[in-house]
Amino acid sequence: QQQVKQSPQSLIVQKGGISIINCAYENTAFDYFPWYQQFPGKGPALLIAIRPDVSEKKEGRFTISFNKSAKQFSLHIMDSQPGDSATYFCAARAGSRLTFGEGTQLTVNP
Amino acid sequence: GAVVSQHPSRVICKSGTSVKIECRSLDFQATTMFWYRQFPKQSLMLMATSNEGSKATYEQGVEKDKFLINHASLTLSTLTVTSAHPEDSSFYICSAQPQSGAGGRDTQYFGPGTRLTVL
Numbered sequence: 367q368q369q370v371k372q373s374p375q376s377l378i379v380q381k382g383g384i385s386i387i388n389c390a391y392e393n394t395a396f397d398y399f400p401w402y403q404q405f406p407g408k409g410p411a412l413l414i415a416i417r418p419d420v421s422e423k424k425e426g427r428f429t430i431s432f433n434k435s436a437k438q439f440s441l442h443i444m445d446s447q448p449g450d451s452a453t454y455f456c457a458a459r460a461g462s463r464l465t466f467g468e469g470t471q472l473t474v475n476p
Numbered sequence: 477g478a479v480v481s482q483h484p485s486r487v488i489c490k491s492g493t494s495v496k497i498e499c500r501s502l503d504f505q506a507t508t509m510f511w512y513r514q515f516p517k518q519s520l521m522l523m524a525t526s527n528e529g530s531k532a533t534y535e536q537g538v539e540k541d542k543f544l545i546n547h548a549s550l551t552l553s554t555l556t557v558t559s560a561h562p563e564d565s566s567f568y569i570c571s572a573q574p575q576s577g578a579g580g581r582d583t584q585y586f587g588p589g590t591r592l593t594v595l
Contacts, residue, residue, distance in 0.1 A: 409571075409589045410520065412586075455520070463522065464510075467519065468519050469519050
């Protein structure tokens, strides 16, 4: 019940395209859903986050869509750039504890 | 922005030795710090949660006698891997949750990680 399922495992997008990563959860106690970006050999960096009382949040080229009834949320990266190539993790928080998805390795081709 | 540092960034040690990793919140106070382990091409796995001045709470399957955590101040937590073995080789990452402000309790800020290699 603590798991967060993330897909796809890897994603290749052309420059300027839209990258979409999906996550699903079961635990209704999760109350905060952040997305993190991680480059090789570095720690994760917070990209954007959403609470379950909001269906969408946009910050620059990054948008989270949240479907509470389906227990799903997704990250959309608009106008994807080669510099966006990294591993992306969704996460969900219950209490102070974050549970991470399995990660998506995004490659944006020039 | 909120910055978390880790030291060392990389360590290589012989089997049987102990290694200490420091995690510091540089510009905010953190009542709660977290330690994660990440194997190559895998996700982050929470090892333990530490609150300043109290004993750490370990996740199931994490040996508390092997991974000693001390959170002595609002800006410093340490992880000591005791009697390290090759299977302990991994990327160890800490995070810190601000006491207030800087996103408040919602946000965990992650350190850059420490690569441990045990020969």
